[in-house]
Amino acid sequence: MTSIALRKDTPSAQLEKSQIAFSHVTLDLGGKTIIENVSLDVKPGEFLCIIGASGCGKTTALRLAAGLYQPTSGNVSFDGEPMRAPRRDVAIVFQDYGKALLPWRTAAGNVALALETIGMPKAQRPARIDELLKKVGLPHHAAKYPAEMSGGMQQRLQIARCLAQEPKALLMDEPFGALDAMTRQGLQDEVLSLLDASKATVIFVTHDLEEAIYLGDRVVGLLPHPGRIGIDLKINLPRPRDQLTTRENPEFLRLRRELFDFIKASEA
Amino acid sequence: MNWTLTLWRLASFAVAAGLIALWQLIANLKLASPVFLPGPDRAWAALMRGFSNGTLLEKTIGTLEHMFYGWLVASVVGIALGAMIGSSRAMRSYVAPSLEFLRPLPVSAIIPVAIALFGLTQGMALFVIAFGAIWPMLLATVHGFGAVEPRLYEVARSLHMSRLAVIFKIALPSASPDIISGMRLSLTVSLILAVVCEILAGLDGLGHWVLLSARAFRSPDLFAGVILLGAIGYVTALAMSLVEQRLLRWRTSGH
Ligand SMILES: Nc1ncnc2c1ncn2[C@@H]1O[C@H](COP(=O)(O)OP(=O)(O)O)[C@@H](O)[C@H]1O
Ligand SMILES: [Mg+2]
Numbered sequence: 270m271t272s273i274a275l276r277k278d279t280p281s282a283q284l285e286k287s288q289i290a291f292s293h294v295t296l297d298l299g300g301k302t303i304i305e306n307v308s309l310d311v312k313p314g315e316f317l318c319i320i321g322a323s324g325c326g327k328t329t330a331l332r333l334a335a336g337l338y339q340p341t342s343g344n345v346s347f348d349g350e351p352m353r354a355p356r357r358d359v360a361i362v363f364q365d366y367g368k369a370l371l372p373w374r375t376a377a378g379n380v381a382l383a384l385e386t387i388g389m390p391k392a393q394r395p396a397r398i399d400e401l402l403k404k405v406g407l408p409h410h411a412a413k414y415p416a417e418m419s420g421g422m423q424q425r426l427q428i429a430r431c432l433a434q435e436p437k438a439l440l441m442d443e444p445f446g447a448l449d450a451m452t453r454q455g456l457q458d459e460v461l462s463l464l465d466a467s468k469a470t471v472i473f474v475t476h477d478l479e480e481a482i483y484l485g486d487r488v489v490g491l492l493p494h495p496g497r498i499g500i501d502l503k504i505n506l507p508r509p510r511d512q513l514t515t516r517e518n519p520e521f522l523r524l525r526r527e528l529f530d531f532i533k534a535s536e537a
Numbered sequence: 538m539n540w541t542l543t544l545w546r547l548a549s550f551a552v553a554a555g556l557i558a559l560w561q562l563i564a565n566l567k568l569a570s571p572v573f574l575p576g577p578d579r580a581w582a583a584l585m586r587g588f589s590n591g592t593l594l595e596k597t598i599g600t601l602e603h604m605f606y607g608w609l610v611a612s613v614v615g616i617a618l619g620a621m622i623g624s625s626r627a628m629r630s631y632v633a634p635s636l637e638f639l640r641p642l643p644v645s646a647i648i649p650v651a652i653a654l655f656g657l658t659q660g661m662a663l664f665v666i667a668f669g670a671i672w673p674m675l676l677a678t679v680h681g682f683g684a685v686e687p688r689l690y691e692v693a694r695s696l697h698m699s700r701l702a703v704i705f706k707i708a709l710p711s712a713s714p715d716i717i718s719g720m721r722l723s724l725t726v727s728l729i730l731a732v733v734c735e736i737l738a739g740l741d742g743l744g745h746w747v748l749l750s751a752r753a754f755r756s757p758d759l760f761a762g763v764i765l766l767g768a769i770g771y772v773t774a775l776a777m778s779l780v781e782q783r784l785l786r787w788r789t790s791g792h
Contacts, residue, residue, distance in 0.1 A: 337694070356695075363691075365688060369688050371689065373711075374787075414787045416788070
């Protein structure tokens with residue numbers, strides 16, 4: 270009896286603390302309510318995808334999680350502390366990679382920016398830069414300027430810089446939205462294997478339902494005007510995921526159908 | 538591509554040679570009084586003579602010094618001031634309009650003030666040149682700081698970069714194309730003002746040399762001075778655009 274009662278309250282089951290927590294978050298911008306009463310808990314190491322129609326508030330929600338916006342009411346916390354400003358251990362991968370890189374620095378220089386700022390001694394930087402560029406598949410492009418790189422390479426570079434921050438959480442806003450299908454699938458798998466190694470928590474915004482299911486442990490769908498949570502699905506697909514078998518899994522197809530219907534209903 | 542470039546080079550040399558020939562012709566035909574217009578031959582001879590006895594070299598160095606120190610002060614002060622104004626949104630909106638008001642003030646208006654303050658001295662020249670040359674850099678820096686990609690400021694916030702780091706690692710490099718073209722413009726302004734100050738204050742330099750030659754009707758010497766001034770303008774502008782090309786390599790390297 271006692272042991273069962275205790276079991277119910279074991280810390281690991283009930284008290285696995287959330288890393289990113291939204292509690293009744295509302296945000297008004299320019300006199301309009303953009304996000305309304307959103308509550309959301311993201312556990313450490315969880316891969317959460319946010320989907321929703323264009324303009325429903327996905328980017329805004331991500332910026333709240335990043336500390337780039339402060340809620341009008343409610344609160345956002347990270348590891349139990351209120352998120353008053355951006356944190357170094359929360360890295361943001363912006364959608365417009367072209368604008369988020371320093372065009373006057375080479376690939377190595379862009380990664381170095383993060384290392385300089387976290388105060389890594391100069392002597393240790395080159396090895397770390399090599400390691401990070403290798404990780405994201407750019408080992409031979411250290412001396413290239415962003416203008417000399419393709420979109421996919423620039424986005425890889427931005428990810429490398431974010432990893433240089435050694436983040437506990439990675440916030441990604443439609444990171445592959447502007448890339449072609451082949452590049453996108455390649456990057457999806459790279460991100461999964463990178464995160465497998467780093468164990469960072471991820472919030473990944475995308476408008477691509479299949480991408481969300483393929484990557485995530487959980488998919489949250491937003492309803493528009495104002496942005497609210499409309500659906501919250503657990504993704505019970507085996508890992509490691511595989512571009513062919515995962516996408517053919519009946520569970521994958523069922524989830525895709527469910528999200529598709531959700532989006533259609535939300536746009537109606 | 539290279540071939541057409543060579544052709545253009547040849548064409549511009551041909552034009553220059555043609556103009557010199559025309560000048561020689563006019564001088565030979567005495568279409569203008571030789572007292573006022575020496576031929577290129579006599580101007581060249583004066584140039585050679587001036588250099589062999591060292592006077593022209595000295596004057597050239599004098600002018601280069603006036604120009605360069607004034608430009609240097611203008612660059613340092615202009616960029617620093619521009620960074621101060623430009624890195625704060627409030628300063629940009631309050632101070633920038635009054636800068637736009639001050640800028641079109643002709644520098645000649647400031648010369649009497651400078652003379653009253655400093656007398657006919659090197660200090661006066663430095664002040665006038667720096668004052669006249671500061672505007673392109675100051676305004677380019679203010680403008681460049683205002684035009685920094687906002688996303689980069691968010692990257693800086695996410696990394697917790699210090700204010701100084703943001704200025705030196707993000708705002709200044711981002712504004713550098715504007716600033717460098719401002720510096721090139723200022724270089725020309727500095728040369729002009731160096732000559733003006735030398736003439737007004739009798740400071741040792743090509744401006745003063747030209748003035749004295751004109752007064753003494755030594756027209757070949759006058760022309761030698763003018764040729765040297767032209768050469769200084771040309772060579773410094775060329776050097777500046779080489780520096781620009783090198784510094785802004787990241788911009789042009791497309792694929
Ligand atoms: N700074 C802002 N001021 C006013 N309205 C904004 C601002 N940013 C976004 N919005 C509005 O909020 C809504 C959600 O925007 P966003 O989060 O970018 O949507 P999504 O990323 O889902 O496409 C849009 O209707 C947009 O016009
Ligand atoms: Mg968006």
